[in-house]
Amino acid sequence: MLTHYHLPIETPLANLGRFMHSLNTACTLCYNLRHRRKGPVVQGRYGAKLVEGDNYLLSLSRYIHLNPVHIKAMGHLTSYRWSRYRAYIGREKAPEWLEHYRS
Numbered sequence: 001m002l003t004h005y006h007l008p009i010e011t012p013l014a015n016l017g018r019f020m021h022s023l024n025t026a027c028t029l030c031y032n033l034r035h036r037r038k039g040p041v042v043q044g045r046y047g048a049k050l051v052e053g054d055n056y057l058l059s060l061s062r063y064i065h066l067n068p069v070h071i072k073a074m075g076h077l078t079s080y081r082w083s084r085y086r087a088y089i090g091r092e093k094a095p096e097w098l099e100h101y102r103s
């Protein structure tokens with residue numbers, strides 16, 4: 001996934017647009033400085049969908065986690081470096097910012 005990313009985000013405030021603008025700006029600046037380039041990194045404006053209900057949330061989580069496998073035809077999700085799958089299944093320590101829920 002070279003031109004986009006997927007994030008499930010929960011916010012109690014109506015500030016998603018400002019947050020996404022800040023996130024995309026910060027990521028673009030860091031990437032461009034690191035790689036000595038200019039211009040946009042992410043393709044187009046962000047898209048958002050309201051998640052209502054546990055079934056849809058579970059379906060969305062599956063889609064987000066398996067998307068790199070389908071896009072890149074990877075053998076297994078553990079080989080995708082940007083995935084937190086290894087932390088979810090306990091193969092590596094989860095970063096402090098990662099919050100995942102178990103029933």
